[in-house]
Amino acid sequence: MADSRILLGVLGGLGPMSTVYFCELLNRHTAARCDGDHIDMLISSRASTPDRTAFILGESKNDPLPVMLEEAHRLERAGVNLIVIPCNTAHYFYDGLTAGCHTPILNIIRETIVHLSALHVRRFGLLATEGTVKSHSYHRLCEAAGLICLTPTEEEQRTVTSIIYNQIKQNKPVDREAFRHVTDNLRARGCERLVLGCTELSLLKKEGLGDEIFVDSLDVLAYRTIKACGKTPIGFPASFETEANR
């Protein structure tokens, strides 16, 4: 790559479809008149990375961190200057990854919380994998920002988990009524925004959720990535305009 351009590294495959959707977001939301205006990137989609949630919950001893580090090093050796990981659950391993790499890694959870703060949100609901919920990846960063993070009840969480693992990851139709039941309850508990804190759920938004209450962590990561690569983001939801001069 020319020295003046950033080569973006995408540590992906977690899952494969949301990695593709993330790259689609980057391309669709970068101001471009021709191919050459887009971001140069190298995308590792290592679908065979051990399941993150199963390891976090202690259901599997198959640690994904060494595999993720191997892929991060593959990207580093290939010359990337910046790494992004379009998967929230994988950020449980963020400290281990940054300790083992010399390339900066954008943090999707931190960036989402910064975005919520910019929107003056005080209380939000988190829709995510059980791995992300139980490991308190969002909660820990929320406390410092003075934000309150509410999560679904245990029964509701089982619904969310099933939508992610048994429906979206298997390319099957999503039970939108069950999803709405969960989100209605979070609204009733006073959530000003609902965060799609699992990039499989971003695929649900891709098909249309049609409601400004949702903040998609993958949108936030795409927006920040485009800016970090020196490009101009276009066509993001209106909530991003409040950040235009950030």
Add this chain to the structure above:
Amino acid sequence: MADSRILLGVLGGLGPMSTVYFCELLNRHTAARCDGDHIDMLISSRASTPDRTAFILGESKNDPLPVMLEEAHRLERAGVNLIVIPCNTAHYFYDGLTAGCHTPILNIIRETIVHLSALHVRRFGLLATEGTVKSHSYHRLCEAAGLICLTPTEEEQRTVTSIIYNQIKQNKPVDREAFRHVTDNLRARGCERLVLGCTELSLLKKEGLGDEIFVDSLDVLAYRTIKACGKTPIGFPASFETEANR
């Protein structure tokens, strides 16, 4: 990657959107019950690769081959076992690429012609960039297979070129009526099938063309790639069934 798995290399960014769509096809059409059932891949999306058609037509001295070779070598050093290029125009440089690499590279044009032969097609129309049309990339391989490749008139080709460069590559609405005018004329000239021989035009099909006369070269490449990676292809158009036991 585990030794037993293939690491697929995608030489992409030509353009960036069709690379993303190709990866989406791979994921959507691989039989999978969980992330780990999908293909492991490394995708180079080097958007800044010089324009292929401009060089082929002599309008630019900016040769894309050295840049494509650099990316192919980047993929090879990173450990890929097989390379695919989801761009027809770039196959003008196929011989130069294979001469400069030690990794096998699937040829989208050759595979599309083999597919047409399996369908017993004798005469087809080619919808592609001016670079692909004028360099006779399809015609040369057709002769050996006994197939007749018809191309649009010069005026019609200008329409196709404009759809690719001024509409699809710029994320603008496509003049579908103008496109239909071109395809109607190719039908009238006796084409049994119309090949989407430019992966930007595959994006048009993604939005829906709803007609079995079209054979998408990107579908063919995705089908062959999934098989080459030892996976089971599912959900392809009916025309692929004739090849199931190939």
